[in-house]
Amino acid sequence: MTIVGWAQIALVLAIIVAAAVPLGRYIAAVARGRVTWLGAMETLFYRAGGIDPARGQDWKGYGLSMLAANAAGFVLLFAVLRLQGMLPLNPLGLDGMSSWLAFNTAVSFVTNTNWQAYSGEVAASYLSQMAGLAVQNFLSASTGIALALAVSRAFARGGVKELGNFWADFTRVTLYVLLPLTLVLGTAFVALGIPQTFASYVTATTLEGAEQVIPLGPAAFQIAIKHLGTNGGGFFGVNSLHPFEGPDAIATALQIWGQAIIPFALCLTFGRIVGDIRQGRALLAVMIGFVVLATAAIYAAEAAGNPLLTALGVDPAMGNMEGKDLRFGLPLVALFTATTTGASCGAVNAMFDSFTPLGGLIPMFLIQLGEVLPGGVGSGLYGMLVFALLAVFVAGLMVGRTPEYLGKKVQAREIKLAMLAVLILPTTILGFTAVSLVLPAAVSSIQDGGPHGLSEMLYAYTSAAGNNGSAFGGLTSDTPWMNVTLGIAMLLGRFAYVVPVLAIAGSLAAKAKAPESAGTFPTHGPLFAGLLAGVILILGGLQFLPSLTLGPIAEHFVMLAGKTF
Template sequence: MSPVLAGVLQLLALIAALALAYVPLGNYMARVYSSTTHWRVEKLIYKGIGANPDAEMRWPAYLRGVLAFSLIGVLFLYALQRLQGVLPGSLGFASIDPDQAFNTAVSFVTNTNWQSYYGEQAMGHVVQTAGLAVQNFVSAAVGMAVAVALVRGFARSRSRTGELGNFWTDLVRGVTRVLVPLAFVAAVVLAARGVIQNFSGIHEAGQFMGGSQQWNGGAVASQEAIKELGTNGGGYFNANSAHPFENPTPFTNLFEIFLILLIPFSLTRTFGVMVGSVKQGYAVLAAMATVWLGFTALMMWTEFAHHGPALELAGGATEGKEVRFGIGASSIFAVATTLTSTGAVDSLHSSFTGLGGGVTMLGMMLGEIAPGGVGSGLYGMLVMAVIAVFVAGLMVGRTPEYLGRKIGTREIKFAACYLLITPALVLTFTAAALALPTPGDSMTNSGAHGFSEILYAYTSAANNNGSAFAGLDADTQWFNTTLGIAMLLGRFLPMVFVLALAGSLAQQKPVPVTAGTLRTEKPLFSGLLVGNVLIVTGLTYFPALALGPLAEGLAA
């Protein structure tokens, strides 16, 4: 079988699996976030944290809950790393340095999972399981909660004070009813297919180039499951999903891609059910799927393209690819992980072709909305939908509406601020790193590729992706600090405007549909939405891309 055909068949199998899970999982999540009953274990949690699960919150109170919970998470994870040297199960590893502990704590709390350390050489069992794995669950649940709050802003009838639900209820239900059950099943599947799950210490793993190798075990299958399912991306080992302990077979590779895309795509069904029109969910899904399939096709074309006798013989650009899975599977994984906020990798993005590396970078620059991260992808695409109906309204001279809500000056300001935050962070920090004398020393390449290393790093951090271009020594005080700041601001500032937008929408009285109303459930709107996403991103980032991956790709 040719490598191209194998890649296409894997893509078709992935699409079929996602299609089978779409309706039942989407409907289930809609019931989870609409239910008025509480499980017994949930009641115990509410009692323990002193929360009233039935109290409605306006958007400022909802936001305070998000920020307070996340701040506690950062402080706890930072303290856990700083105390690692005296904790049991540390495997003899020392405590983490302050700047790296800050970077890692922020990274996992913001659902970024950027890693400037070698996991198997730095983190013991306690930090990995009680710290990093726990944040994989709750950071994903925070993103889902904010997305559901925005959906309620569209779905609810006029509320004078604009209540959006209860953050603590949404957070707990996201963990107990969605993420834990799915992650449990996924962990069992991964363990059955060869992913390790133990708490063994450091041991010899055989001879390598005349010397011995040492590896430690870990609860890898359970962390791998939520790492992909929650679009987190932090690996137990430095090689991430290219490591055979994390991803041993072609089946587990495809299964992990399925986990990455499962919840973000299914949340569009949840959105449609909660607003009372599944067609609206299909319209958003169509826009997401169009971008994802387009990027996947473009990536496979760039990597399978033959540029000489050596590549012709190999079947494509094999450098940096995981030979166990092939060019097609590595390309599908790369697009899935950069179009979501996952950041897991089964190949080396820095070694992709110049244009292929640009595809991964552009996927993050879109705002990771196709389908995006767990929760963050849905609310990001809904903000883009607000922008799209505003543009359509300008074209016909009519006040824009979306799902029965007028998009006025206030709403469009919130949406515009949301769009501007991430590019401002990426471009400002990249410019500062290149202008100052010392950050450039971390680059191992010069020219366009060296520029891409730094641009990719800040793009990954500000968009809460977490993947790295490789070649950049990011374990420095400058990068640990500035990337940490980019992750914090890139995660929580957009949430401020999303929740403010949700509160503004919830206060409105729904307007009736008329002959002049833009039909947002139609294919025309999906196409408008895709065009809006690509044009806004292109206008923002094209100059930076031209200096990096485009220059490198055209020079090849």
């Protein structure tokens, strides 16, 4: 680790936080319907869908609308992927995906996971990329932000049943937040050299005289929304490690900015919606703290290098550069990895399969903590609020008072629903991993032996259930078993989680807001932030520590003993 490296990390984080402040204010204005510069287009959508944006919905109505929108998105995307061989904008003449792969991919993009059991260059046509995958990049992100706004209103209102109108939130977020940001960031990517073209692939002759096919396509704007929407699905197979997706360090820094800016900003949006910006700052402080600690841990682990390579004469000052691009260096790799796995993005600019065991442990652990640090767009905020309710419940037990959060009494119903939501992740991850490790059809997908092979399988279900989408590498995932079970894990991680969260929001919105008293536990200061961080660590750490011990931790000690996998 170097001072210059830390300066790079600090500069990128500072730019993200600086931009999050005005963006958080802007999203709050969008949530209140005060942004209308595309009012004619917005009204057109409402009329076409027969929607009254002023008509509020309770949590059940809001949730059913959300599920209906996403079910329609799944059906349409599945059809596009299966039929792409008969559709236009397919210069390579690619066939439609198999039913198993189309199911997995459609579920993946609808749930904002963007797990890819295929390589974009050889599996998806230009039409599938744009009209299928890119559209879902917008809509899945809009769904997450809309849900976060609905949950935020539950804490701001008292004695009401309505959480807002899903269709209005969904439309406004797409029009006023995601589209403008994508236009700006996508234009910047085009200027930096990322392709945006309908031209077919180019065949070039290398210096050795061999032919090389260079993939092209309408990539720049899809890459922009994949980061802004914390989607992560790469246009090219190796994602942001591809020279067309990550042409230089500036593009990489912009991608880091893109995948963290909205999750950070939504914390401040929450503070404005509830009328106390300090509440949002406390949540943001916890998120930033974990990102910095995770970045430091990854940076230190990879800078320490692999002692087995050092023994073969590799310069230890280089650190572990296997699977990484020399143009980015370890600082931007560490920050990119921490934000992409903490932010439920899934884009990668390095191969986790080549990380040191402890370096690979950190991104896996960030996802297992609940994808709230900072989490996906929207899902990070409402996931963090679930942990906030558990934190005030713990505080209430300590002092013998009924817990409150922002004037709302947190009672048995809310805590039961919160625990139901929190338990979805470990049940899905550990359950599917355990079954897969004893089934020959699943075990055959593992590339490496020993604890590293266990990490490959554990990371796959962690990434799927956490709606992250990044891959540890080495695992053959395009099989019927992996496609179906990973798809089910994605659905559970997204929708089985959000339904109890909406139920909590509905319950809290109906409660009157109690005035603060001398015994009210303040939820905007360092004490609450520390308690919240502790609850997140304990719930995540205790549930996954045994599996992590058998995987990356065991591999670390085996590596020190002179063996690798």
